[in-house]
Amino acid sequence: MVPTYEERGTIAELLDALRGLPGRPDVLVVDDASPDGTGAVADDHAARDAGVHVLHRADKSGLGPAYRAGLRWGLDRGYEILVEMDADLSHDPAQLPRLLDAVADADLVIGSRYVGGGDVRQWTAGRLALSTWGNRYVRGLTGLPVRDATSGFRAFRAPVLRSIAIDGLTSDGYAFQVETALRAWRAGFTLVEVPITFVERREGASKLSRRVVAEAAWRVPTWGVGSALSGRRPRGVHPSSVANPRTGGASPPPPRTR
Numbered sequence: 001m002v003p004t005y006e007e008r009g010t011i012a013e014l015l016d017a018l019r020g021l022p023g024r025p026d027v028l029v030v031d032d033a034s035p036d037g038t039g040a041v042a043d044d045h046a047a048r049d050a051g052v053h054v055l056h057r058a059d060k061s062g063l064g065p066a067y068r069a070g071l072r073w074g075l076d077r078g079y080e081i082l083v084e085m086d087a088d089l090s091h092d093p094a095q096l097p098r099l100l101d102a103v104a105d106a107d108l109v110i111g112s113r114y115v116g117g118g119d120v121r122q123w124t125a126g127r128l129a130l131s132t133w134g135n136r137y138v139r140g141l142t143g144l145p146v147r148d149a150t151s152g153f154r155a156f157r158a159p160v161l162r163s164i165a166i167d168g169l170t171s172d173g174y175a176f177q178v179e180t181a182l183r184a185w186r187a188g189f190t191l192v193e194v195p196i197t198f199v200e201r202r203e204g205a206s207k208l209s210r211r212v213v214a215e216a217a218w219r220v221p222t223w224g225v226g227s228a229l230s231g232r233r234p235r236g237v238h239p240s241s242v243a244n245p246r247t248g249g250a251s252p253p254p255p256r257t258r
Contacts, residue, residue, distance in 0.1 A: 001027075001028045001030060001067070001070040001071065001073075001074060001082060001083065001084055001085075002014065002027065002028065002029050002030065002070075002084075002085055002086070002087045003030045003031075003032070003063060003066035003067060003070065003084075003086075003087065004029055004030065004031045004032070004034060004038045004039070004042070004087045005031070005032045005034050005038070005060050006034045006035065006036045006038060007034065007036075007038045007087040007088055008034070008036045008037050008038045008041055010087060010088050010089050010202075011029065011038050011041050011042055011087055012041055012045065013089065014087055014089060014093060015027055015029075015042070015045045015049075015052055017093035017094070018093050018096070019049060019051055019052065021093065021094075021096060021097065022097065023100075024051055025051075025083070025096070025100075026051045026052075026053065026079075027051065027052050027053065028053045028054070028055060028070055028073060028074065029042040029046075029052070029053070029054045029055070029087075030055045030057065030066045030067075030069055030070040030073075031054060031055070031056055031057065032057045032059060032060040032061065032066060033056065033057060033058060033059050033060065038087075039054060039056055042054045053073075055069060055070060055073055057069060061172075062172030062173060063172065063173050063174065063176060064169065064170075064171045064172040064173060064175070064176035065172065067084060067176055068166055068167060068169060070084075071084075071156075071161055071166050072166060072167065074158075075158060075161055075162065075166075079158065080157065080158045081100065081103055081155055081156070081157060081158070082155070082156045082158065082161065083096065083099065083100075083153075083154070083155045083156075084152055084153065084154050084155075084156075085152065085153045086152055086153070088202075089199070089202065090198055090199050090200060091111065091152070091153040091196070091198070092196070092197060092199070095111065095153075095196050095197070098111075098194050098195075098196070099111055099153070099154070099155040099194060100155060102155070102192050102194045103155045103156075103157060105190075105192070106157075106190045106191065106192040107156070107157045107159070107160045107184065107189035107190045107191070108154065108155070108156055108157070108160055108180075108181065108184045108189055108190070108191045108192070109154060109155045109191075109192050109193075109194060110146055110148055110149075110151050110153075110154045110181065110191065110192070110193045110194070111148075111151055111153030111154060111193075111194060111195075111196035112146070112147055112148035112151055112193035112194065112195060112196060113131075113148050113151065113195075113196060113197075113198045114132065114135065114147040114148045115147055115148070115193045115194075115195050116195060117195030118148070118195035118196055118197070118198075119195075119196075119197040119198070120197075120198045121197065121198070121199045121200065122199055122200035123200050131150065134150060135147060135148055135149055135150060138150070138178055142178075142182055144178070144181060144182050144185055145185070145191070146181060146185075146191055146193055147193060148193060149177060149178045149181050149182075150174050150177050150178060151177060151196075151198075152174070152177055153196055153198075154177070154181075156180075156184075160184050160187075160189050163184075163187050163189070164180060164183035164184055164187060166180075169183075
């Protein structure tokens with residue numbers, strides 16, 4: 001499931017790459033009325049390939065609502081594994097099988113930039129600092145035992161999404177990724193991180209804005225305090241330890257906060 005807004009320059013290449021993978025995974029493009037014609041490009045692919053689907057939304061209302069709409073579309077059609085990824089090729093389609101292999105033994109698999117073997121390329125020092133410190137902020141306030149809670153490259157098993165009631169999720173921006181992982185963890189599902197290489201987009205403009213950052217900054221403490229006041233504790237949690245493809249060794253597990 002790929003949310004889009006003004007991604008005409010990369011969407012065709014992404015669709016071709018995904019549909020060319022072993023197993024030919026179905027792809028849903030969720031387009032927020034892109035004025036550059038992204039939705040029309042996706043429609044053209046869908047007309048030629050029954051495995052490509054397009055969900056047109058009336059306007060740009062945020063990443064979270066697009067994810068909710070796309071995940072709901074997949075659940076309503078009986079898909080058992082649902083994957084989120086970006087449309088700008090910063091998430092390499094060739095790494096999707098890594099997530100699908102891991103989800104055989106997990107409930108939620110996060111493509112992580114910050115476990116052993118993960119990498120970020122072509123970011124400024126400031127952008128990298130914002131991401132790494134943002135993830136530390138999430139771990140410190142909520143205890144969520146993953147290193148890359150804001151990653152948008154992830155695979156869910158359908159029961160996770162049904163359990164966490166995706167229609168009731170409230171985040172609009174990248175906080176949506178934190179909210180889904182946190183709810184899944186607190187519900188006792190198994191979360192695993194696998195290393196990915198994230199490459200800064202080569203076309204178009206980033207959707208990260210001050211409003212998106214501010215939303216995450218104020219929501220995360222609320223989620224952390226809410227958990228502490230309710231006395232809730234995660235059950236059946238299995239922090240990740242994944243093979244490092246570069247060394248063959250195990251990546252260090254994220255810190256536990258129980």
